[in-house]
Amino acid sequence: MTTATGSRTSPDKHDARRRALAESALRTLGELGYTRTSLREIAQNSEFSHGVVHYYFRDKHELIVYCVRYYKETCVRRYDGVVTTATTPLELLDGFADKLVETLVEEAPMHRLWYDLRSQSMFEESLREAVLHIDGTLEDMVWRVVSRYAELCGTVPALTPRVTYGLVDGLFQQALLGFLSGRGGVLDELRATVRGLMPTLVRAEA
Amino acid sequence: MTTATGSRTSPDKHDARRRALAESALRTLGELGYTRTSLREIAQNSEFSHGVVHYYFRDKHELIVYCVRYYKETCVRRYDGVVTTATTPLELLDGFADKLVETLVEEAPMHRLWYDLRSQSMFEESLREAVLHIDGTLEDMVWRVVSRYAELCGTVPALTPRVTYGLVDGLFQQALLGFLSGRGGVLDELRATVRGLMPTLVRAEA
DNA sequence: GCATTTTCTGGACGACTGTCAGGAATCGGT
DNA sequence: ACCGATTCCTGACAGTCGTCCAGAAAATGC
Structure with missing residues (x-):
């Protein structure tokens, strides 16, 4: 002692x-x-x-928050490789869309757990701090991708980090539910949508 | 008998x-x-x-599904008035954004319940049919607004109903969590974001 | 008025929950 | 080899849950 x-x-x-x-x-x-x-x-x-x-x-509370925090810690670094290695906008675009679809499929249980927790936090205030923190790291994650994409395009992001994340997250969540429901074509649709959306997230080139 | x-x-x-x-x-x-x-x-x-x-x-299952169905039944007609009375794009835009913010504030508990149920449906297959149906009616609701907005602009929507709904829903959900967390400025931000986003949801005028 | 059906009450049951006191196992120091 | 402290684990507890049910109460048709 x-x-x-x-x-x-x-x-x-x-x-x-x-x-x-x-x-x-x-x-x-x-x-x-x-x-x-x-x-x-x-x-x-x-x-x-x-x-x-x-x-x-x-x-139980502390366990679950610890679990999700632990998972998301590695989760938010998922696109860092693509961000640093991509040398053209298209390369980054494809890499991001592909990885997005990949994680949706392979880690679907983890993602639905996250959305579950976030929904619960709307009722339980004790969960809110952890959820808001994780949400912030996810926002940063998306922002790193989009701002790097803008950079490769020779321009800058068109929207705020918050809004950008909100849009992407909405699409991802929708695709996740569709995937879990066995709806066909969801994956290709997500990939195509993200590819089409990204250019609108940055300012038009001069 | x-x-x-x-x-x-x-x-x-x-x-x-x-x-x-x-x-x-x-x-x-x-x-x-x-x-x-x-x-x-x-x-x-x-x-x-x-x-x-x-x-x-x-x-319990049947009760809750009945409840949410019952609520959403009236919910999806919320913007019909604005859609039919608006005569200019800006009028529709403002009316939609205002009503969006209004319901977020005044019916926040109902909305978080909906998101809760939808998250649960990712785990419980028995909830899925009802959730997918409600999601469809919400998609239609958003689509009525956007396609009417496009019409008033003399153009057509740029994206599919699904994607359009996914984007708007993502923003709404984010704002709801922010509102429940007491984050300031969330309402004005949502209003401004929707107003800025809407023009990008329709094709550029000829 | 009676008989029948519908509506409602509140208690009982079994399953399950998070929690924790107290015993078993393990370890470092001597 | 032994002891006290620490670490780990088991069994049991009090509470809550959804569900079911026997029967009271109310409504209804004749």
């Missing part, structure tokens, strides 16, 4: 445990959603017991 | 009761959201007992 850390095991171990738990929990959450997921269900789909969840996280 | 109707009381009475129950339930649902609202809570905030809810609705 006299050591600086105050504990025998390193805090790294503790954090690693939290991350492992979060990763397992994310699978269940993505499958069942915010409310239908119980701590027991999370524990059952993992190697841990349901009590240990409460040992590492104060309550 | 030999009559054509098969019952003594008219089915109108039955439907009227369902509507009354739905209206009461909507208040609670708008306040607490889909999952945190229990049938007991709904009953408590009404003049009925919690058993009568199950008498008029098979289960």
Whole structure:
């Protein structure tokens, strides 16, 4: 108790445990959603017991916020590669649209979980801070893409970051619901729409 | 039992009761959201007992879908007045933007309930049919506005109904979250954004 | 008035929830 | 090898949920 850390095991171990738990929990959450997921269900789909969840996280609330934060942390870097490597507007456009469609398909459960959480935050004020923060990082993510696209076009974005994000997010959410509903052609439609929309998000070239 | 109707009381009475129950339930649902609202809570905030809810609705699922359907039925006619009375593009533009902001403020609980339900439908397939149908009516609603606006401009819409709705809905949802979070300036921003966006939703005049 | 149907009440049931006290396992220091 | 402290986990608790139901109350037709 006299050591600086105050504990025998390193805090790294503790954090690693939290991350492992979060990763397992994310699978269940993505499958069942915010409310239908119980701590027991999370524990059952993992190697841990349901009590240990409460040992590492104060309550269900903290666990879920941690999970989504953890996921989105890597999520917002998804387009950084395309942004830095693209040398022409079209290249960036295709890369962005493709990756958008790709993540929609491959990580659909994660995305619907995010929208679920954001909807819940409209009712539960305790969720709002985390949601608004994540929303901000997503806004930045989109902004990096659009402003780089504008740069490659030799112009500047036409709208504010907020509005730009709002538009793209609306389309993405719509496509996600369509995809989950098994509606055909949704993916190509999203790709085409984004490609068509992007030029209108930047100022007309001089 | 030999009559054509098969019952003594008219089915109108039955439907009227369902509507009354739905209206009461909507208040609670708008306040607490889909999952945190229990049938007991709904009953408590009404003049009925919690058993009568199950008498008029098979289960919670049917009640909530009925409620949101019932609300959206009147919701989708909100802009019809503006659409028919406006004689200039600007008039329609202002009328639409104003009404959009008005309903966001005055019926915020209803709107967040709708987004809640739509998010839930990404997980529960049983909700999907109702959600997709409502989404379609909202798409039509937006389309009526935009195509009339195009007409007044002497042109035609530039995008598909789906995409047009996706864009507007994304902005609205973003503004709703901002409004509920107490972020200032959200209303004026929405109004200004819609006014600026609308011209880009129709083809440039010849 | 009675008989029948509709409407409503409020309690009971089983399943499930988040939570946590207290025991088991593990570990570092000696 | 042993002990006390720390870490981890199990079982049980109190509460809530949707649902169902037996029967009271009210409405209706004759």
